[in-house]
Amino acid sequence: MAYIKLGNSDLEVSEISFGAWAIGGWMWGGTDEAAALRALEAAIDMGITSIDTAAVYGFGLSEEIVGKAIQGKRDKVQIMTKYGLRWDDTRGEFYFATKRNDGAPANIHIYAGKESIIRECEDSLRRLNTDYIDLYQQHWPDGTTPVEESMEALGQLIKQGKVRVAGGSNYSAEDMARAQTVVPQASNQVAYSMVKRGIEDEIVPYCIEHNIGIVVYSPMQRGILSGKIKPGHTFKPGDSRPDTPYYKKENIKRINDFLDNIKPVADGKGISLAQLVIRWTLQRPGISTVLVGIRNEEQLKENAVAMEFALSQEEMDTINKQLDELEILMDLS
Numbered sequence: 001m002a003y004i005k006l007g008n009s010d011l012e013v014s015e016i017s018f019g020a021w022a023i024g025g026w027m028w029g030g031t032d033e034a035a036a037l038r039a040l041e042a043a044i045d046m047g048i049t050s051i052d053t054a055a056v057y058g059f060g061l062s063e064e065i066v067g068k069a070i071q072g073k074r075d076k077v078q079i080m081t082k083y084g085l086r087w088d089d090t091r092g093e094f095y096f097a098t099k100r101n102d103g104a105p106a107n108i109h110i111y112a113g114k115e116s117i118i119r120e121c122e123d124s125l126r127r128l129n130t131d132y133i134d135l136y137q138q139h140w141p142d143g144t145t146p147v148e149e150s151m152e153a154l155g156q157l158i159k160q161g162k163v164r165v166a167g168g169s170n171y172s173a174e175d176m177a178r179a180q181t182v183v184p185q186a187s188n189q190v191a192y193s194m195v196k197r198g199i200e201d202e203i204v205p206y207c208i209e210h211n212i213g214i215v216v217y218s219p220m221q222r223g224i225l226s227g228k229i230k231p232g233h234t235f236k237p238g239d240s241r242p243d244t245p246y247y248k249k250e251n252i253k254r255i256n257d258f259l260d261n262i263k264p265v266a267d268g269k270g271i272s273l274a275q276l277v278i279r280w281t282l283q284r285p286g287i288s289t290v291l292v293g294i295r296n297e298e299q300l301k302e303n304a305v306a307m308e309f310a311l312s313q314e315e316m317d318t319i320n321k322q323l324d325e326l327e328i329l330m331d332l333s
């Protein structure tokens, strides 16, 4: 297992991190808590010591499960969590209407006012059953609160020892630059996968130039890049994936055709597509750690192997050439 320092900070994280959104169940068709706990415990034992969660994942449930898994192991793990998506407050910007795991309606608001962050931090510490958060990230930029105000809260929490380092998520280069004027930014957590490469234009060059870590989310585009989602796949009720462009029939077909074309690279190395996809992501310029969403021990064991091999430049080029020919249609209904 390789560990790296996140950006300019002293926070050392594992190259592959445990993404704990799905284990909260919300937007993923429910959760199996016992399976999630086994996966988290096995991940820590295998050296995947960095765990990414958020207050909003399962409306606190993901943080609670992570809190149970880290008991007695706190000094071995790095907890990365997020604030700024409120389901119990109507301030800030309305983001979207959703349903909780039990079907009750909820409205998500983006809000990162100073005192709201301080309160959210206390709530997260309680759910995580810890007295500090390693990386505290703003989940989404809040158009109603200047990022400088949000960072004042982070400065205070860092001084109090409740947070080690600050980071953003879904930040633009401008958000990062403004946040940096108040509190050093260890990282920006952003969407990146073989089929979603928008960060390569502006975010990656900015982060490399300013030594800000890039924490990648959804590297398997929520599972489809593992090759297991075929046309006609049935999702559980409450799973939001079919509503996204990547899971529309035509794109499922295109992605699977692309996966068939890169499969010889995986076969040649005796690895699975999921392992190939995670490794490709990790080896792209500027990437610090890849958050892999893991629901159970089986997925954990498969995905963790991506830390044990490297892709040659020739193998990367072969994949990139196939990617040049892949077009995802974004306007399918």
Ligand SMILES: NC(=O)c1ccc[n+]([C@@H]2O[C@H](COP(=O)([O-])OP(=O)(O)OC[C@H]3O[C@@H](n4cnc5c(N)ncnc54)[C@H](OP(=O)(O)O)[C@@H]3O)[C@@H](O)[C@H]2O)c1
Binding pocket: 018, 019, 020, 021, 022, 028, 052, 053, 139, 169, 170, 189, 190, 216, 217, 218, 219, 220, 221, 222, 223, 224, 226, 228, 274, 291, 292, 293, 294, 295, 298, 299, 302, 303
């Ligand atoms: N900051 C943000 O705005 C933001 C947004 C999204 C995610 N994130 C973070 O990033 C993490 C990872 O993103 P993600 O969960 O969207 O994406 P992902 O890693 O692209 O996909 C994870 C999902 O793929 C399936 N999967 C995982 N390993 C597999 C394997 N070996 N074979 C087949 N299927 C496999 C699982 O779902 P099934 O078993 O249900 O198919 C799993 O939940 C999240 O957990 C969260 O911590 C952050």
